[in-house]
Amino acid sequence: MNFIADIDQKNIAEIFGIQGELLRETVTYLSKNSPFYIERLKTQPDIKGIEDIARLPITTKEDIQKDNWGFLCVEKDKLAEIVATTGTTGVHVFIGLTKKDRDRLAENERRCFSYADVAPQDLFLLSVTMDNLFIAGMAYYSGLQRLGAGVVRVGPHSPKRQLELIQTIHPTGIVAVPSFLNSIYKQAEKDGIKLYSTTLKKAVLIGESIRNPDFSSNTLGKMVERIGSVECFSTYGITEAQAAFCECPHHKGLHSHPDLVYAEILDDAGNPVRDGEIGELVVTTFQVEGMPLLRYRTGDITFKITGKCDCGRTSVRIGPVIGRKAQKLKVKGTTVYPKAIENALLEIEGVENYVIEAYTGDDQADHVVVKIGTHYGNTSFKDTVCENIKAKVRFKPQVEIMLPQEVEKILYEGGRRKPMTFVDNRHKGLHDAQL
Ligand SMILES: [Zn+2]
Structure with a gap:
């Protein structure tokens, strides 16, 4: 199956049908190609629809730490990129992406930017790091490229440098970590720069949540939203799943991309909770070639929102992350x-x-x-x-x-x-x- 760009316009039954098919495809692929899952899926359950996902085993970060390359479904020389995230014990977990996975990542991020009404005419300052094996900078860069928008790869350099670029090359948006955006605002205030009279109109924010569970802005959110002319969009990414969820202009939860990832919310015992109830986010990747994951425990506590969003999209949303399960x-x-x-x-x-x-x-x-x-x-x-x-x-x-x-x-x-x-x-x- 290929990426379905308009999947968030389809009705729920249709989306479930597609996801059932994608789940079957993923399980068949893993039980042939992933040394780790070949072992785990020895007694493969019969997957008829997406609801049968509950019959599949859970994957944890410790599983990947123990047998990192056992998750790889392709020959190593087929990898186009390797990224990493820190595991619970401080050890790196590596994620290998094929060329197709990089395309999937770019498509995921293209959709995130389009949800924030970013257009090809936009020019974005990319104020997050592109190096050190981080997936985020590369992901957002490729998403903006796929959308046809312009990118300025400044990285997380000093607030002064960011302001200099805002005043000289007139970007319309910025991708940043919220607390760093706040430092830019503080520097602007110190230097007497009136940000509301510049071209900067949108901020796509990563790494830290800016909303309370009722979607109102939290302290950090209020700080970054104090420049009323810059609209802030929250995003939430999972390196291991090579996926990100993002806000639309209604700011009521983070939209998922149903043909790329399936989100479940589970309680401590591993049972699904009802929609709107709090639990751990568990994700299954779809259409990943290098290292797909089945029911991966993210360790993040949030809730699921079903039903049509005010923006008209039908894709499942998750709430702001409330905390880490272990904490x-x-x-x-x-x-x-x-x-x-x-x-x-x-x-x-x-x-x-x-x-x-x-x-x-x-x-x-x-x-x-x-x-x-x-x-x-x-x-x-x-x-x-x-x-x-x-x-x-x-x-x-x-x-x-x-x-x-x-x-x-x-x-x-x-x-x-x-x-x-x-x-x-x-x-x-x-x-x-x-x-
Ligand atoms: Zn929406």
């Missing part, structure tokens, strides 16, 4: 993800940096310590932090006020390149955790 905390009977605490902290003036630490208390329950880096070292500031967190997550965590440079040390401990804002010390106890 789920149960504090005083309340389920919370560190991301929700981070959202509360971003809103408080005076918080320069922070680290959230979880540990197991003597009561065997999860406890949270929030270390705040600030120059406001008084009690009323500490109270403000506690109240703000309580308003968002319904419990008061333990808060420690520190100097920003002390928090900085924890964030980059062990020579990390990226700050680690959540440290999971559960099952260690507070005393061990602090050693």
Whole structure:
């Protein structure tokens, strides 16, 4: 089967029919070509339709870590590109793409940009990295090319450099990580550059969520949407599935591409939850040649939205990612993800940096310590932090006020390149955790 560009205009029954066929095609292909799945699919269930997907085995990141090249369905010399993502233990997971897979990726991203009403006349600043085995930069680049739009590959260079290009070559859009876009806005404010009077009108954002579960903008979303003339579109990508979900101008969830990927939401026991209920996103790839995946657990917590979107498209949408499954905390009977605490902290003036630490208390329950880096070292500031967190997550965590440079040390401990804002010390106890 080939890519079906208008699949999101078909009715649900038709889409299910196509997906059933694609699933059969994928299972047959894997049981002939993938050393890993040949073993897993020894007793191959009879797949009549897409609903039979529940009878297939689950794949985890650990499976790929253990037997990375066992997933490869083609000879290595047929690969056109190898990308990587970091596994749970910090080990790389490699994903090999054939030429056809690269086309599929480009088609996926072309559709994402077209959902954001990007046209061939547009010119986009690509402010994410193209190198270091990252799939995203390459994916967005090829999507814009396939759409016929222009690209300026600036990468994540300094905000000053981005502003210089915005003023000299007049791009109409930008692809960036939300917090980086915010740094560009801050620099513009500092330099007295009025972004609303420039040509920049669209931002396609990756890597961080900008919406709350009710689709309203979260703290980061409000920050990047404060330049009213730049419309922000959230996207969510999964390297292993070589796929991305994206917002349309109605901003009510991230559209999937039903002929490229099938999305399920499962509970902890691996059973599907009802539409709209929260669980883990599990994806199956369609039309992948190099390393297709069956029911791959993404570790991301979200929900599924079925039914026609206001934009008229029928494709299944997923909600904003609420958190990572492995980071789920149960504090005083309340389920919370560190991301929700981070959202509360971003809103408080005076918080320069922070680290959230979880540990197991003597009561065997999860406890949270929030270390705040600030120059406001008084009690009323500490109270403000506690109240703000309580308003968002319904419990008061333990808060420690520190100097920003002390928090900085924890964030980059062990020579990390990226700050680690959540440290999971559960099952260690507070005393061990602090050693
Ligand atoms: Zn829509």
